Amino acid sequence: MRPTVHDIAEKAGVSLATVDRVLNNRAGVREKTRQHVEAVIAQIGYIRDVAAANLAKKRHYQFEFLIPDNDNSFMVQLRALIAEATGALMPERIGVTLRRIPAFDPDALAVEIDACVARSVDGIAIVAVDDDRVRQAAGNADAVGIPVVTIVSDLPESGRIHYAGIDNVAAGRTAAALLGRFMGGREGAVGVIAGSLMVRDHRERLAGFSQVMAKDFPRFEVLPVSEGRDNPALVEGLATRLISENPQLAGIYSLGAGNRGLLLALKANAAASLPVIAHELTQTARDGLQSGHFDAVLHQDAEHEVRSAIRVMKAHADGMPISDAQERIRIDIFVKDNLP
Amino acid sequence: MRPTVHDIAEKAGVSLATVDRVLNNRAGVREKTRQHVEAVIAQIGYIRDVAAANLAKKRHYQFEFLIPDNDNSFMVQLRALIAEATGALMPERIGVTLRRIPAFDPDALAVEIDACVARSVDGIAIVAVDDDRVRQAAGNADAVGIPVVTIVSDLPESGRIHYAGIDNVAAGRTAAALLGRFMGGREGAVGVIAGSLMVRDHRERLAGFSQVMAKDFPRFEVLPVSEGRDNPALVEGLATRLISENPQLAGIYSLGAGNRGLLLALKANAAASLPVIAHELTQTARDGLQSGHFDAVLHQDAEHEVRSAIRVMKAHADGMPISDAQERIRIDIFVKDNLP
DNA sequence: CTGTTAGCGCCTTCAT
């Protein structure tokens, strides 16, 4: 039988209350007594039963997700997953609230963070907008002991305790490594389509991509980036122009969303069969892989990100450590043969 | 406040005991009473507090892992991870025992499974050896209600309730898809080095690989498979011969272990710079990627497999459902730019 | 068939 508080109390010759005080380093116990009790605890190898403790405490976690009100399929899925988690975690006494906020609006995000702080929730998860107002609000939350974790898009130097998302520089580098090899012996130019270089993820992916192209595949020229604002219609136009205006085109890296447009453009220009790498395994991306128009898709597992964010916030609330390996969000690489 | 058993007892006008009986569909309740109580339960939206239930029950899970006594780094790591989990899960009242058994020995495995059954553990995780004696033992365990999950290597049609591992056919297909593209415009032959075609994973990888090579890259001839028994020294010899005897060699797929030997052979034959794909991200594989001798490494996350196996066994013991997405073991693809 | 009672391991008043 595993030792319990009773065993400690008995062996130490004190009451349960005192044991409890020592266990939770609460005040009101003589230094000498404390040391004695601590010795007994260590000696009999006591491990606290967290479940029982939470039961007695009527612990109830309250976490909030502040997610952009975007309509691209990634964000739609992300919100759905959070809503799902809300239901699934109820039995575990952890409440998850999803709050939609205007996209790319630092003020709105900062305001909502402040509101969460006012409500004194147990944790805040945000898709960060890279802005000092947000940084400020996050720092403030952290200062009053409310953990902020970023998800999908990070916000360094803000006091956030964790980032649940992929390393976007590495993603860009990986895209270049694959595309470079896929282009085989060709020469020429590679086109890059981004959503907007205003957002950090896209900037980072581009940086990583350019870096590896320059270093490992210098025979290709990286064309100036087109910004498609994650909008399929815009992307279609950009891609079409890219193909028609660059006979030298040897490959395309689409590092943002709106791939439906890209796929349309590729299908319309059947002649130009070139390696294409995109991001996020949406239905469109699957279609692209299966039809052979996309050669690889880099992906982040949104479900993992949501679970991870919650685990991290809970661990923080419990004062428990996290397992780095478990929380690392991988850069998933899909080709048509390893589709789930 | 969330409704509790007390609320439902009160509202239904019965005692706690009766509520409990209904909740756990135990006998000894008049059908009419049962229905009434059930109605109330549904009506007030009761959700049972599993933690409290387990506390009252003094529930204590006991799971066993039967792992081959192999010395290759994957198995070494796997065993280390299980040992780690053993410690980490103690506070959650789940006991994890690791038992090493002779590798590739169906009888030994079957005997140990039977022993677990005799000890009536709550779950058994095995690296399956594809043999009917094992199948039999697993089926027997399942028959008496003890869940068996396979890990790393599966055992279909055996009554095992879950497989925590990658789809090896898909892995082979993926290897072919990547290698085919990496070989670019070349022509010639591709070499395949396996551990042993006696084990299912290797057979499946080979099948997937051959299939996609034949279909998508028919201009390459797949050379007869060499079996290196996952032994570095043997593999080195095989690889050296492969390279020297096949001037047409355009690529290599190493689908087993023993990659240290492969790497040595490649380094010794600097002249032959050709695309190479291997399995499992060991230190050797990392070195290979970083030095440019390996172009991609397919990987399975052993830590995820261990966690998943435990979650599945626990869910089974609790009669809870599992989340397929969370338990799916991915085929991780690493190039030198997305190394963790 | 149904109800009463006493815990599970821990925390939290309230006295002392």
Added chain:
DNA sequence: ATGAAGGCGCTAACAG
């Protein structure tokens, strides 16, 4: 500074 008693939500003997 310390202890006694009661309760968290659920289950498990026993009685009726």
